[in-house]
Amino acid sequence: MTDQQKLTEIISLLTFLQSHIQNYVDQSFTDLTFNLESVIKDFLNVFEKDTEQYENINSLKHNYPAIDLINKTKSIALQVTTNGDLRKVKKTTATYHKHSISYSNLVVIGFVKATKSTLPNVKAYGIEYLIELAKFGSSIQKDKIYDILQRQIPWNSLNPMNDKQCFDVVFDVINRSAVRDYTVCEGDFNKMAEGLLEVKEIITTGKIKRKSIRAKALVEYTDKVKGQLSEIEFHVSEILQICNANKNKRHSNFLCLSQHETDKIDDLKEKIIDKTNTLASDLHLGKHIVGSRRQ
DSSP states (O other): OOHHHHHHHHHHHHHHHHHHHHHHOOSSSTTOSSOHHHHHHHHHHTTSOGGGOOEEHHHHSTTOSSOSEEETTTTEEEEEEEEEOHHHHHHHHHHHHHTTOOOSEEEEEEEEEEOOOOSTTEEEEOHHHHHHHHHTSOHHHHHHHHHHHHHHSOGGGSOSSOHHHHHHHHHHHHSSHHHHSOTTTOSOHHHHHHHHHHHHHHHHHSBOTTSOOBOOOGGGSOHHHHHHHHHHHHHHHHHHHHHHHHHHHHTOSSOOOOHHHHHHHHHHHHHHHHHHHHHHHHTTOOOOOOOOOOO
């Protein structure tokens, strides 16, 4: 993946996680099957020197009041919560002072909601803070963040819909002329590219902009299905790269594909159809794409 693709994926993962927590978790993270504080700790430490790492205070002292993470070198105490509104920040600050916690700065990360703090030495951030860190991170840092999010969060368990139901939706988006018809039958290459973009979108995000179609995002599928869908999405991306290269070469917004380019696209469409049919068979979907004949 390019740096921009990595960043897009990181933002998608964070925003999906925010939406999941907002929909399924109440005022704490006790309903989660993973430790979000540890995810945030490892995320922040990607940007810290070895001597300035955050630690989980609860691993040092159980049920420590008011805060979850500490950075001793920078004298920062940090709480991770669902709701970082002003009321929550004031309550956290009051508990913090009640127990005479001696760090210079208190930071509250409200994963679902956050309100800017006006209190001295107290800052409140939402997930936008994490996204900004990722935006300005190096390629290596983006790789580390992506690995942390993929490794520590069981994405496929966060969505109540099963793989078969969701792939049924994806299958119907793939089974369209943009994929099914080879270029000899394709009337408008630009519409083909638009259709392929929607295929890519439904696979990666589980939805299509301005349409009511919904499935799961790629990260939420079980590993085997996710791997097969990733291969399909990869071939779709290869076709789109050919289309984009054609436009750039000709300095035009309209596609005018050569015989060599259409042959490469048709080969990729065959792979997409074959892999889609294989996955449909594996999931006992009872559906099959029949591509148009090549000449």
